[in-house]
Amino acid sequence: FSNCLVSRREVLRAGTALAVTTLMLKPSPSFATPASEYRISPGRARAALKGENGPATGVWAYDGRIPGPELRLRQGVPARIVVENRLEEDTTVHWHGIRLPNAMDGVPGLTQPPIKPGESFVYEFTPPDAGTFWYHPHADSLQQLGRGLAGALIVEEADPVPVDRDLLWVLTDWRLDADAQIAPGFGNRMEAAMSGRVGNTVTLNGTVPGTQGVRAGERVRLRLVNTSLARIMALRFDGHRPVVVATDGQPCDPHEPDGGRLLLGPAMRIDLIIDMQGDPGSRHAVVDDFYDELAYELTTFAYADDAPLRKNPLDAPFRLPANPLPQPDLGDAERLDLALQGGMMSGMGGNMMGGGMMQGMGGMTHGRATWSINGTSMTGDGHAGMPPLMTLAQGRSQLVTMRNETAWWHPMHLHGFSFRVLKRNGAAVPHSLWADTVLLAPRDTVELAFVADNPGDWMLHCHITDHQTAGLMTVLRVG
Ligand code: C2O
Ligand code: CU
Structure with missing residues (x-):
């Protein structure tokens, strides 16, 4: 299969070439070779979202690319990523889904000071798990993510996985x-x-x-x-x-x-x-x-019109090698009950589209406009100042019941950990699923479990960014 070879030096050069702030760029290549050092710079750029012949859109982007450059790390190999802020406002980078030291988690005011315009921050961590992750800012999240700052972070398995092609969308x-x-x-x-x-x-x-x-x-x-x-x-x-x-x-x-x-x-x-x-x-x-x-x-x-690559389709079952996740011990777990509350209490069930339809609804101003977790609302992006919702004993297994009491869908994300998804609405969830973001339909209750082995203050929030910044966010302390 074809592979787009980008040397580490080229990656670094691409990063530093960004003294020019406005670039017209092609979509990222969908394949890169792994490296252990990267330099990425968020800044203004123009992107051909509507295709090569369409109008260019002003965006905010890492290295001028939409999506940001595909970062490929190796499982168990220390990585160093320099982030140089070329935006006109503070930023940080959160390495979504990676189990890493708290100080590398990228939450301004909670795990690090914000990266000011013109300044840099060096993130260093060793990814324990192979898999598909991503990165994005955790400051002014609605705008920074909504204007284009996001990229894929792939951690390659120690031994290559037997497939003909590795595609990323x-x-x-x-x-x-x-x-x-x-x-x-x-x-x-x-x-x-x-x-x-x-x-x-x-x-x-x-x-x-x-x-x-x-x-x-x-x-x-x-x-x-x-x-x-x-x-x-x-x-x-x-x-x-x-x-x-x-x-x-x-x-x-x-x-x-x-x-x-x-x-x-x-x-x-x-x-x-x-x-x-x-x-x-x-x-x-x-x-x-x-x-x-x-x-x-x-x-x-x-x-393609080409003859099939192989005569008979592969039927060998395929299973990825397990990651070294700590297995929760349900017999000796602390229990955590989380209730998601708020939002508009209409009966629309969440299948409502934004944009045009929303503009016709100016009259519907009753209903609660903010969100909360167990009655408390952490809002905006300023994570400083609010005490953690609870403190979990370090090293203990945690059994979490999360109840969506709202009329809307919520992809709930916990930083720093992957959790087992055990039950949904009382029924066992098959296939041994782990996640860092679990999607709750309106009124869903899920049961999750993880080992609180990683000390620090960790965000827990909805990843619908408007919900996050309007209160569906909190902090869990481990330690
Ligand atoms: Cu991708 Cu705090 O999230
Ligand atoms: Cu939500």
Whole structure:
């Protein structure tokens, strides 16, 4: 298979070339070789979200790229990433899903001072787990994420995984105006109490989707990352039978998704194995129908005319090697009850789209406009000053019951840990799923477990960014 070779020196040079602040760039290549040192710079740039011939959109981007450069680390190998802030405001970088020392977690005012414009911060950590992760700012999150600051962070297995190709789709959406510029109005209070800022333009690896070229007979590992502010996706692969092999980077029992539909909320990742069994020359749609009245074709698998790569499809089962996660001991666990509360209490069930539809709803101002966890609301991005919601004994297993008492969906993210997803609404969750972000439907209750082995103050929040910044956020202290 073809591999786009980028040497470490080229990566570093690309990083430092950014003295020029405004660049017109192509989408990131979908494959890089691993390195242990990177330098990335968030700053203003222009991006061809609507394709090479479309109008350029002013964005904020890492190294001028949408999505940010794909960072590839190696499991168990120390990494050093220098972040140089070329924005006109403070920033930080959060390495979403990586189990790392608290001081490297990238939360301003909680784990580090903010990186001021023109300043740099050096992040150093050794990723213990192989898998699909991502990175994004944790300051002025609505704008910084909503204007484009996000990238994939891949941690490679110690031994290569036997697939023909490793594909990465960084999926996000944007709210663009008629001139293809990012619409203002971040932090709209009505949206914050409902579905959040769902955009009107979805991009795949930084551009409106075209086709994904594939070859008959090949076995593809497809890494899906949803970096949207608020858009939940439900993906169907017509004519294919994708097998889920990891959720949020953590290997699970290989399984086909329920009803063939993959739910991918903001910040969530899924690794799939897909055996390409279409005929040479055929085309097959990949559809997102979460907002069912607004289903659209995300992209299309376009088969090359070449003869199949192998005569008989592979049928060997595929399982990723396990990561060294501490196994919670449920017999000796501390119990934690978390209630998610607030938001608009209409009966719309969360399948409400932002943008156009939202503007027609100015009259609906009753209902609670903010969110809380166990009655407390941490808002904005200033994480300083609020005491932790609770303190967990270091080293103890934790059994968490999380109840969504609201009428809206919430992808709930815990920093610093991966947790087992044990139960949903009382029923055991199959396939040994681990996650760092769990999607709760309206009124869902989930049961999670993890070992509080990593000391520090850790954020717990909804990854629909409007919900996070409007109160659906708290801090758990371990130690
Ligand atoms: Cu990706 Cu605090 O989150
Ligand atoms: Cu939420």
